[in-house]
Amino acid sequence: MQIKKDTVVSLSYILKQDDANGAVIEIAKDSDPLVFLYGAGQMIPRFEEYLTNLSDGENFEFTLASEDAYGEYEEEAIIDLDKQIFSVDGVIDEEMLAIGNMIPMRDNQGHMLQGKVVSVTDESVKMDFNHPMAGKVLHFSGQIIQVREASSEELSHGHVHGDGGHQH
Template sequence: MKIDRNKFVSLTYELRSGGVEGELKEKAVKETPLTFVFGAGMMIQKFEDNLMGLEEGDNYEFVIDHLDAYGPVMEDRIVDLPKNIFEVDGKIDEKILFEGNVVPMMDASGNRLNGTVVTISDDNVKMDFNHPLAGQDLCFKGEVLEVREASEHELAEAAGIMSGGCGCGSGGCGCGDESCSTEAGAESCGCGSGCGCN
């Protein structure tokens, strides 16, 4: 069976930034593969485009230009915030607020977003709200483990994710669960917008 819309897909992958020999960012192995419903909007479009038509047992390797992945680094998404907004009971939690940490936050409209702590000064915290893989070309390499018709339950879960549901632990992309091993705070394998659960 070939990968096509509404098929349940299971695969291994290695994700490297900057090309084939680039830094390893994420990895999913046979014991904990990436699983998703193809065409349900769970992955970035170019990731799915490169998998279309592959079958169980096929190996793949491709590079996605950063403009087709998470876009360029946007300078207006790097902002200085008052340090006191990170206080809890009048104190800064140093287990959360340290350079390089990804901190879940909420904007003025109540939207969830993740920011990376860039620098900390006496009064301000510089936060980067770009996706951790923004500005980087992505190289994917792996093997298709399974392709089958998605069950009604899997299709319903995928529809819930498309309409804004979280999907964590639901057999989707694996945000925050054991389905994918992520490094550097990156979301797993091509999540278009993420659920904010990392």
């Protein structure tokens, strides 16, 4: 079966920065593959485009420019926040504000964001809301392990159920 909209894809891959000789960022092995519902908006659109029409056992290799992946690194996404917004019942958890910590937050519209603590002063916390892979060229190489039709339940829920997917 070929990869197309509303199929469940299982694949293994090695993700490297820049090109085939770059530093390894992430690995999904055959024993613990990436499993996703193709066309459900879970993956980078350009990533899915490169996989279109591939079948079980086929290999792939492609490079995504930063603008086709997680976007350019934006200085405007680094923000100083009043330290008091991290207060719970008048107490600030200083361990939570350790440099490099990722903290889930919401923007003014209620959207979930992940912010990385960059620096902390007595008054403020500098947070970086860029995606960790923003500004990076991503090189993927791997193999399609399995392609199958999504179940009606998976389609209605918008995600994969069972092995490698979401469990209810």
